[in-house]
């Protein structure tokens with residue numbers, strides 16, 4: 268299996284020297300192609316910080332990391348942006364759908380940003396709407412949806428461009444069990460279908476049990492070595 272993501276002694280400190288917070292300390296692990304990896308840890312343990320770094324949203328204070336063997340530190344800002352837009356999908360706890368856009372438009376948006384042709388966009392979005400049982404909600408706005416439907420739209424938006432890496436920050440935290448399970452199953456199916464690697468922060472035992480492997484964070488440090 269090829270390595271998708273490799274972290275080598277990543278640390279992150281927030282704030283200035285005097286009152287700085289160490290959010291991550293000496294984190295190393297690898298994520299292979301198609302792997303479904305859980306990051307477990309209590310609130311404040313550094314999960315979101317770690318995901319933001321892996322998703323190229325934030326920079327580490329120390330350490331190296333590699334996407335498909337390329338050192339992220341060596342990439343220019345615009346190369347990172349391109350990577351993030353093209354190859355990484357994000358699923359957030361609060362979905363962060365665009366309120367003024369319909370379900371269809373929210374899902375189509377990443378393809379629009381990537382310059383995909385309109386005909387292709389229509390085809391891909393319609394297909395995914397069907398797969399995810401959202402066909403009848405295509406013209407609705409996020410505020411008109413249930414929590415479970417919003418989560419499905421969030422998952423669809425993250426997966427529409429078939430990213431190599433999907434990053435999910437507590438995707439089931441605001442959902443009841445039934446909807447959380449359905450969302451997870453969907454991620455799993457698409458993981459098998461497209462071979463995307465998943466990095467999922469969660470403290471939901473059900474989610475963690477359904478991942479290939481888990482790593483545990485405590486106070487910014489890895490508890491058990493993977």
Ligand SMILES: Nc1ncnc2c1ncn2[C@@H]1O[C@H](COP(=O)(O)OP(=O)(O)O)[C@@H](O)[C@H]1O
Pocket residue numbers: 281282288289290308309310311312313314315316317
């Ligand atoms: N932007 C920030 N500025 C300062 N401290 C932060 C910032 N983001 C997170 N932290 C701190 O870093 C630590 C880890 O936070 P976070 O990564 O959000 O953990 P988790 O997602 O596991 O709850 C916490 O102590 C938090 O207060």
Ligand SMILES: [Mg+2]
Pocket residue numbers: 314315316436
């Ligand atoms: Mg968090």
